[in-house]
Amino acid sequence: MEKKHLILVAGGSGSRMGSATPxxxxxxxxxxxxxxTLEQFFAYxxxxxxxxxxxxxxxxxxxKIVKTYAISIPHTFVVGGATRFHSVKNALSKIEGEGLVxxxxxxxPLVSHATIEFCFGEAEKSGAAIPTIPxxxxxxxxxxxGKSVAVNRSDFCAVQTPQVFRLSVxxxxxxxxxxxxxxxxxxxxxxxxxxxxxxxxNVENIKVTTPADLIFAEAIIKKVTGNE
Amino acid sequence: MEKKHLILVAGGSGSRMGSATPxxxxxxxxxxxxxxTLEQFFAYxxxxxxxxxxxxxxxxxxxKIVKTYAISIPHTFVVGGATRFHSVKNALSKIEGEGLVxxxxxxxPLVSHATIEFCFGEAEKSGAAIPTIPxxxxxxxxxxxGKSVAVNRSDFCAVQTPQVFRLSVxxxxxxxxxxxxxxxxxxxxxxxxxxxxxxxxNVENIKVTTPADLIFAEAIIKKVTGNE
Numbered sequence: 083m084e085k086k087h088l089i090l091v092a093g094g095s096g097s098r099m100g101s102a103t104p105x106x107x108x109x110x111x112x113x114x115x116x117x118x119t120l121e122q123f124f125a126y127x128x129x130x131x132x133x134x135x136x137x138x139x140x141x142x143x144x145x146k147i148v149k150t151y152a153i154s155i156p157h158t159f160v161v162g163g164a165t166r167f168h169s170v171k172n173a174l175s176k177i178e179g180e181g182l183v184x185x186x187x188x189x190x191p192l193v194s195h196a197t198i199e200f201c202f203g204e205a206e207k208s209g210a211a212i213p214t215i216p217x218x219x220x221x222x223x224x225x226x227x228g229k230s231v232a233v234n235r236s237d238f239c240a241v242q243t244p245q246v247f248r249l250s251v252x253x254x255x256x257x258x259x260x261x262x263x264x265x266x267x268x269x270x271x272x273x274x275x276x277x278x279x280x281x282x283x284n285v286e287n288i289k290v291t292t293p294a295d296l297i298f299a300e301a302i303i304k305k306v307t308g309n310e
Numbered sequence: 311m312e313k314k315h316l317i318l319v320a321g322g323s324g325s326r327m328g329s330a331t332p333x334x335x336x337x338x339x340x341x342x343x344x345x346x347t348l349e350q351f352f353a354y355x356x357x358x359x360x361x362x363x364x365x366x367x368x369x370x371x372x373x374k375i376v377k378t379y380a381i382s383i384p385h386t387f388v389v390g391g392a393t394r395f396h397s398v399k400n401a402l403s404k405i406e407g408e409g410l411v412x413x414x415x416x417x418x419p420l421v422s423h424a425t426i427e428f429c430f431g432e433a434e435k436s437g438a439a440i441p442t443i444p445x446x447x448x449x450x451x452x453x454x455x456g457k458s459v460a461v462n463r464s465d466f467c468a469v470q471t472p473q474v475f476r477l478s479v480x481x482x483x484x485x486x487x488x489x490x491x492x493x494x495x496x497x498x499x500x501x502x503x504x505x506x507x508x509x510x511x512n513v514e515n516i517k518v519t520t521p522a523d524l525i526f527a528e529a530i531i532k533k534v535t536g537n538e
Contacts, residue, residue, distance in 0.1 A: 214450065218517055219468035220494050221449070222442065222508075230467070230508060232497040239458070240447035266448050269460040280450070280458060285522045289446055294513045294530065301529035302522065 083206060085181030087249065088123050089173040090134040092116050092144075092188030093162040104140050105291060106188045107147065111303040114147050115290055118191035118303075123184075124155045126195045132157035133176050134188070135169035167264050171256045182206060183252055184244035185267045192286040192302055198244060200281040205246035210276055212246075212268045213283030214239040241266060242283040251276055311434060313409030315477065316351050317401040318362045320344050320372075320416030321390040332368050333519060334416045335375065339531040342375050343518055346419035346531075351412070352383045354423045360385035361404050362416070363397035395492050399484045410434060411480055412472035413495045420514040420530055426472060428509040433474035438504055440474075440496045441511030442467040469494060470511040479504055 092106040106116040113121075116134070123130055136144055138161050147153070160176055162169035170185055177183060182205050186193065197213050204211035217240055222230040245267040247255075252267070255274040264270045268278045290299050320334040334344040341349075344362070351358055364372055366389050375381070388404055390397035398413055405411060410433050414421065425441050432439035445468055450458040473495040475483075480495070483502040492498045496506045518527050 217449070217468075218519065218523075219470060221445070221466050222469055222496075223466055228508070230506075232469075232491075232493055232500065233466075234491075234493060238449050238451055238461075240445075241450055241460075242447060263460075263462075265460055265462060268450075272460065278458075280456075285520055291446065292513055294526075295446075297529045297533055298522075298526040301525045305525055 083182075083202060085131070085179065086127055086129070086202060087131045087177050087181060087183040088133070088244075089170055089177075089183060089185045090116070090119060090132065090188045091162070091166060091169055091173075091185065092134055092136050092140070093166065093169050104137070104143070107140070107143055108290075108296060110191060110290070110296065110299050111307065113151065115191050115299075116144070116188045117147060117151060117153065119186065119188050119193075120153075120155055120157065122191060122193060123186070123198065126198050131177065133173040134159040135162040135173045136160075137162050165260065167260050167270065170267060174252060174256055177249065180249050182246055183249050184246045185252075186244040187289055189290045190243055190287055191290065192284075192288065192299060193242070193244065194284040194287065197242070197282070197284045197287060201244050201246040204279050204281045205248060208277070208279045209248045209251045210246070210268065210271050210278040211281050212278055213242045213244070213287070214280045215242065215283045215285055216240070239280070241268065242287045247271060311410075311430065313359070313407060314355055314357070314430060315359045315405050315409060315411040316361070316472075317398055317405075317411060317413045318344070318347060318360065318416045319390070319394060319397055319401075319413065320362055320364050320368070321394065321397050332365070332371070335368070335371055336518075336524060338419060338518070338524065338527050339535065341379065343419050343527075344372070344416045345375060345379060345381065347414065347416050347421075348381075348383055348385065350419060350421060351414070351426065354426050359405065361401040362387040363390040363401045364388075365390050393488065394494075395488050395498065398495060402480060402484055405477065408477050410474055411477050412474045413480075414472040415517055417518045418471055418515055419518065420512075420516060420527060421470070421472065422512040422515065425470070425510070425512045425515060429472050429474040432507050432509045433476060436505070436507045437476045437479045438474070438496065438499050438506040439509050440506055441470045441472070441515070442508045443470065443511045443513055444468070467508070469496065470515045475499060
């Protein structure tokens with residue numbers, strides 16, 4: 083397979099978590115979430131080239147974590163931008179050469195190696211691949227004025243990360259001007275005229291953004307490590 | 311408040327759980343999921359009138375659970391139908407008098423009393439209320455032929471249960487012929503011309519349908535009971 087790169091987007095402030103600690107640094111089974119996410123990709127491929135996009139205010143905390151946990155996983159970081167788009171663009175500017183690049187949420191530590199592999203494998207063939215899972219709840223579309231309509235949930239799927247692209251594709255896509263409709267990297271790439279393939283994600287691969295998510299993630303980690 | 315009724319829909323076969331036990335009977339913190347769901351509503355209002363819709367094959371198992379756990383919560387049950395629509399219709403035919411009726415998934419044991427209260431309170435005012443939460447993942451719409459398009463997740467919300475209705479409204483709605491577009495009770499009620507109000511659900515109120523869901527629910531129960 084081609085050379086693999088990883089952009090970890092770790093820009094959130096943690097306001098939904100009700101905690102002063104940015105959510106990417108909250109402890110999960112005794113280790114900061116972002117560190118667990120990094121370690122999960124490193125365990126998948128120890129040659130992966132990693133760039134982390136961090137808010138300026140979080141850089142000192144991250145450097146402290148690297149020291150405290152004696153992290154020897156090679157990585158660089160960039161200061162995140164005003165939006166996710168700008169953070170990814172900054173990180174992308176630090177990646178040289180060719181190959182495939184995964185863009186992944188720093189607060190999705192439970193991504194499986196199978197999900198990572200499916201995404202890289204499909205992106206190598208088609209240029210762009212994102213992991214999806216079926217929706218577990220019914221959904222409704224809000225149509226304004228407090229009104230809403232039922233829609234068929236089987237027509238939709240939930241989108242996770244990593245979103246993996248051929249580097250040349252992602253670079254071309256990020257030459258576009260920023261637009262409010264860019265909800266994730268797939269939408270940026272599609273807006274540039276490319277097709278995005280869907281592959282299977284894993285249900286545990288949640289974005290850890292609420293206290294309930296943290297409880298879930300703790301439980302999964304305990305289950306996997308047998309460390310109850 | 312008016313008289314409260316509850317229809318618990320417990321029709322699933324548990325195929326997604328990879329278990330021979332129907333998912334509503336799997337143990338959660340040592341007690342069957344359906345029993346925990348029943349107990350949660352009973353704790354909210356011990357005068358609630360309960361009808362459980364069960365698959366024929368599950369009735370004996372449920373009766374055994376009632377005996378084993380010495381359950382004294384008054385309830386009746388009906389045999390579920392071919393679809394959720396038919397199960398609810400059967401259960402509804404057993405409810406006499408007037409008041410408000412909650413239709414709830416038997417495998418949502420983590421519904422909060424606040425969610426139940428919001429739904430009953432709003433249904434008493436407007437006739438129909440359902441709990442919703444924001445989507446945590448991005449979603450895409452599948453448009454056939456392997457293609458999909460990004461949609462704005464903030465235009466959508468995830469729908470939970472209990473879905474609560476004035477009895478007269480739900481009875482009128484269930485006089486309709488069954489239609490494949492009926493995804494939940496709200497869609498049946500809307501199809502009969504009524505408006506449905508959205509109230510706030512709780513993020514823990516998941517449908518326990520996969521092993522990961524069960525791990526999450528176990529962790530939440532442990533957290534709540536302090537029983538680690």
